[in-house]
Amino acid sequence: MDSATSDQTSKPGQHLAPTITRSVKVLVVGAFGVGKTTLIGAVSEIEPLRTEEMITTASVGVDPVDGLQGKTTTTVAMDFGRVTLSPEMALYLFGTPGQRRFWDLWSGLADGAVGALVMIDTRHLEDSFEVLDQLELRTKTPFAVVVNQFPDAPKYPAERLRAALDLLPQTPIVVCDARDRTSAVNALITLVEHALTFPMFQKVLA
Template identity: 45%
Template structure:
């Protein structure tokens, strides 16, 4: 009976809980992107990030573990979420990884070479795998509030996931690569129709932009009210500032709704 194989799907989970991090799945990036953006042990020779300010850096706080109380249990944090959308290979996972306190996790398998040609990451990318579902990470804001970041592909055929993702989201960041804008049109349309506050972030690969921001705004046909910012997905502070722009938009909407 050589046709009977024990199903090895459920065998994976318990042994390797950590094995499902995006880093394990995608391997170390072969391109110029340095170790997935996390400022984990601040590199001694790297002055890029200012030395930890007194208001304790939140990064090393071990995720959702406020001391284990054996008897009484802490109430779970209130979750809020921001979506990170964009086409293949534009740097969604890198964006999430740059600011998340956990290595980005993914809920689905990666797309392998089978998808190449359909989802062409462009000439400048050496990517052989990409995400078909969602990468996500989180930032613990305080004991009772936790921010989740969900990365989602921006092509129309992933639209079935957007309703679930957008429900209750504070806002969205649409990541675009200035040399391949077309991937993000469907998701921009979707957010516009759904009334979700969003910001377009142009990921400046190696600091270069193929087009200037005005040309990109024109090409995307987004209104003047939609912020268009340039950022570096590998840089924690750059990602943080871009998310703050998203939150600013979210706040505008919330106060407007409240006033109405």
């Protein structure tokens, strides 16, 4: 998806509020071009850290670009941002690279994370299968699935997506516009609420 277009003036200040007593690490994962950088840019109240490089001819035949016209850069290490979720809690967001050749980085980025947003593009649903496999293999953290609303993407009922992705009944599925801060924050809230159902994370999040 294109870079974030949400109104930057609506974001909180750059400094962490003195009321914050807990900081929580969250992963944002997904296939190439699904909107991870866009979502982090939309919600982050600090200038996001991005490790993007220009897409070159070396990517031809390696990175899938169908339906991604206009995409000129790609994340090669990680994205990083911060969002204050409540007066007491701040989330630190770590976005992972989407390309398979960078998936070895996931394990390190996932260390200490309480959950993950798995972003999907229904135009390329098949790309999400390996992402989910990698997430479960490398992190073992709770996750919520976020359907990024691309304008030309087909829309499917949640239960059809659940069946297609072989998700457990309790795994949340959220529809989101990654460019919109409110929509993206709501997805993060859904993930935190889901993580709270896991006893191992209740002390961290409660």
